[in-house]
Amino acid sequence: MPLWDKVKQELDRAGQAAQGALDEGKTRLDALRARQLANKAAQALGYAVYRARQKGADVDADTYARLSSTLAGHEAEAAGLEQRLDSFVEGRRAKSADRDVADFTATPEAPQPPHPSDAPEPPPAA
DSSP states (O other): OHHHHHHHHHHHHHHHHHHHHHHHHHHHHHHHHHHHHHHHHHHHHHHHHHHHHHTTSOOOHHHHHHHHHHHHHHHHHHHHHHHHHHHHHHHHHHHHHHHHHHHHHOOOOOOOOOOGGGSOOOOOOO
């Protein structure tokens, strides 16, 4: 049964690694989308300022508040997601370091004596 326990343990570890990779990938996509939305909001704010200056005026307070609030929200969301990505990377590094230490300090298994059926046959008597 120890073999099945080891197989189950390795499958669980592989499943956790795959789930971690999926979570990290989803977070990367969400961060990219949030950053794209922040860029679009910044572009809209820039266009509003440009158009207002072309007319010789300033952007009205409501428009500026709405656009800058949208930009700040998207930037905050992107920053939070990027921070979460950093924690994924740090977690992966820590697990890798722990695994390297465990591999280095692991004691090798003692060699097993050969099974009697594995012994070579004696040469035939002549």
